[in-house]
Amino acid sequence: MRFLDFGGELPKVKPQALGSRNAQLAENVDLYGGMLRPHRSPALFAHAVDERGSPISAKMVIPVGDYMVGFPEDVHWVRDPRESAGADTVLFVRDGQLHRLSSRMVRAGTGPTLVGIDPPAEAPTVAVAPNRGCVSKWADRCADMEQSSDCSDWGDTPEVRGYRVTYVNECGEESAPSPVSNLVDIKNGDGAIVVDTNTPPKNAVKRRWYRSATTSDGQTVWLYVDEDVIADNTFIDDKCPQDLGEVLSTEDHLPPNKCLDGVALTRNMQTIVWTNNQFWVSEPRLPHAYRPATRVTLPSKIQFIASHTTRVEGDTHFDNVVGTVGYPYTINVRDDAQTTVKELEYWYPALSPFGWCTLAGGVYYTAENGLVGITGTSVNMMTEDYMTEREWQRYHPYTMRLTGYDQRVFMWYDSEVIRQGLLLVLPTTDKRRNPSLSRLTLPVKTAYAHPETGMLMLMGFGVYKWGAGDKPMRYRWQSGIEVNSAYWFPTVFKVVSDDLPRQYRQLEQLRTKFAVWKRTHCGLDPVQFFDTHHEAREHMADLMELSPRVVLRLYADGEEIYTRPIRNLAPVMLKKRRRAIEWSFMVESDIEIRELHLQKSHNDLQNDGGHA
Template sequence: MRIHIPGFGGEVPAIPPERLSDHQATLATNCLLDDADLTPLHAPQTLTDQPQIPQPKHNTLYLYSPGKWFVFEDDVDVVPSPILQDAFGRVYFTGAGKPKVTNNTLATGSGVLPASAYELGVPAPSKKPGTTLQPGSGEDEEGLDDDETRYYVYTYVTDTGEESAPSPLSNRLVMTKPSDRVALTLSAPDNNISGITHFNVYRSAESAEDALFQLVAKLPLHTTSYTDTKRQDQLTHVLSTIDYLPPPEDLNGLIGLDGGMLAGFTGSTVCISEAYLPYAWPDKYQLKTKWPIVGMKALPGGAVVCTEGEPYLLMGTAPDAMMLETTGTQQACVSKRSMVAMDGYVLYASPDGIVRVAGGVAELISEPLFKPRQWQALKPETIHAYYHEGEYIAFYGDTTNGLGYGTGGFILNPGRRDVRYFDFYSPAGYRDLKSDSFYILMTGKLKKWSGDAVLPATWRSKKFKTTVTNFAVCQVQADDISGIEITLYADGNLFHRQTLTTEFDGTFWLPPGLHSTWQVEIKTTKPVRAITLAESPEDLD
């Protein structure tokens, strides 16, 4: 008789130890289980170049450019410009007060980055243009229907060319002669929080207030007076920013969507920007959910919107064609930061476990992993998680408890549907797609997830039930056995502990003893391929 473990898996806490599969663990800490080998997790490695990090609180990391890290105290969502190779290097973010935008002029400098930012959006002028009709020379030819009714508006324009919605309409003017002129007075913003550099002045060609407005002049912000002498045939460009409002001041959860759109939420409202114009957020693109929104994550063709009740799918390819569809599964999201976009689906923490939303279906994939009390011990409302190397890497908790799931982290493998733990904590992480690297903050330092040094891994097997047996020999298969510690438990008690050295070939004798329940524990800093218990050396093969 023998117990042979040719490969190693993670924990499935919900299953009793004696009912696990032979490769599954009752304890898996600091383990990599690639190719079924037991390999120690590499320790996070402190980077040589360290960013300025706000203390004591730092919850968001973002790599703006090589060596330039944004670090925020709060939960902040950062989205790069949807414009490819944006000359201004613009980045948009929510969660740090009002929605903001920074660029390659404002972002970098000394101290905590970003060094500075504008409020996102360009506010429309609040005052209508002042107008004074200046009659031209000559007489009005009576009886000719050539009088022109005219209105004026103006907009604000930023240093990056972003243009606001228009001001209120001017007073009504009636032009009776072609030589009539209009003197205009414009109002600069009281508080320039958006990088406004000039005005655009428009006038109507018709008497109706909803007629098109055409561009008359572009004026520097310090030029608040202008006299319009242009003929109608000299005007071409049409005002297109009628409803280009700034985003709501409490917009949160910013994400980038396909088609150059940005999206965020406030309360139970999904807000969507104009395509490739992240500063413009027309009210007409807003969509409502039944429940207050917790967070959103983008997927190809849309996004998953998690709420305090059920997840929704946001779908569409243009701002005016977006729609919300419920999944029909009442699984609330308890932590915005637990939401992670994986390979074509989203995972998030619910009160009952980890939910996967894929193809319009929401499924509680962790149901076989955790019983309710085990899951709640992880403090799911504290989870913040990241995608790396096909796995869901999560940090949890700010407290300890009686179940052994204190502050720390776990790795969920969605394919195997098992979990393993690591014994350190980080308040913030960032995955860099360009380098396929994962970074975390630990004890106020920026670290790369997997460095050169290894952590001691601990793996404990299921409880193997046998007839009353005297296992006499144990064999460990590894390229380097030195320092590997093997602990055997028999009938719930410590039976034998052996630390391997180079004197061993991986095989060692066990003390005599008849037992019917066996458990194997391995502590190692070296990869292990397999372990076997047998009644004799001949039974090892």
């Protein structure tokens, strides 16, 4: 038999029915170009710290500037479109509330702050302050009849005035206004004393005062008067009309709900927050402001809202997929923050609030039947070619955390013993990387991927970068089961690899000489052997190899009966230990293997053309 094109696992197919391409086990192997290639080992990137910069044992991490901030539980998070506390600011939901965190906060040890601020519940009280206000210049003009011929409407008519107050937090986020104060009559030259009787929120640092004005068409607007520190709850308004500022813009800007489940990004640099089966859309670049009119209610509880985009759109424009305990949905947010919801008629309930990822404009999540992929309005079961629902359940999909990176979906899950992963290669335009399914032995809790940083994985207390190590990972690939008559048996095995040396007598003699030298010079560094044996220097890498580059394991009727290290390209004779009906083999290696050859018997050699 000649193995030329290597593939991954097909768990739904019994081992006896697998072709020569597919494997019973494909672990830590990159099946690129039909070859067996090792993945590069990960390299330590950073250590997880908490929100105040102290080391932490985390379940998940968020990249915040130069820090990898860990959390003891999973949280939903996004980049802050407003960048309120710097370019690396993130938003996340914890304990039902929306928080903000930046590297500046971590470095200072202050920790996160709440997003948004509650509005005043009660109206301020207003009283007239005689002779403490603005004296209008119209009084002088009307006194001189040569300057104004008609001042009959001016007289001493007082201005009916009301006031409102808002709160501002340290990030400049302004609350919705208070109810309208009592109305007072302000005569020319009088001022107003405004008192806020509310207890301000803990995160308030300033008050802003607004007063009423009437437009030319008789509409009432609220114009900015002044702002004070939060400790001063009394304000004397002595401003003239021409000194007033902008119109109040936070009329219906309510803060985020206090019982949130998550946060996501959407179009026009807006955010979406949700709880249970409801979600709200923020104002553009204002993640603290949500108008009640944007609330949408779905029939089922929301598990997650995923934000996906293309690299062309960058970080300003996102489309959204909603995973629920029922049907999935897509949502389209218009410029006025109104939302169009489209139900996708596939009953694929999402299993977990955190079992999802985005990749190349698509969203992938764990469902009861397998891994679901949504691109636009197209819904596909990505694992249906590899496994049925029964095999899918073996990988504990309820505990899965997904990462999309480099046209591959990484699925990290809890096994009975240790956390490990599945690697699903998706169809791409690269014809040398065929779709496949394989396993990873990395105990990854969660991972984050971005084109600029690569994939960062949380393992233990450290965060590691995928493929950045200086050594290859050791992989295993086990063939399917070959069913033969009891009189057939394997006789010869050969590995074809550019990384294995050819066998010749001098190398074997040096290998024997080096082994004898190590036994007789136990206390010396093995490198000293090459100081006295100059002819061995060119073979130093092969002689110093602590473990063989390839190990062959032979299985008969499900039992391992033979193990053989392979150090060169020479064919290996297999000892005839026993007869069996079902045969398979496994190779363990950390080098690239192009071909494998297995001669099973003289009869098979004649029929198969003698490839070995």
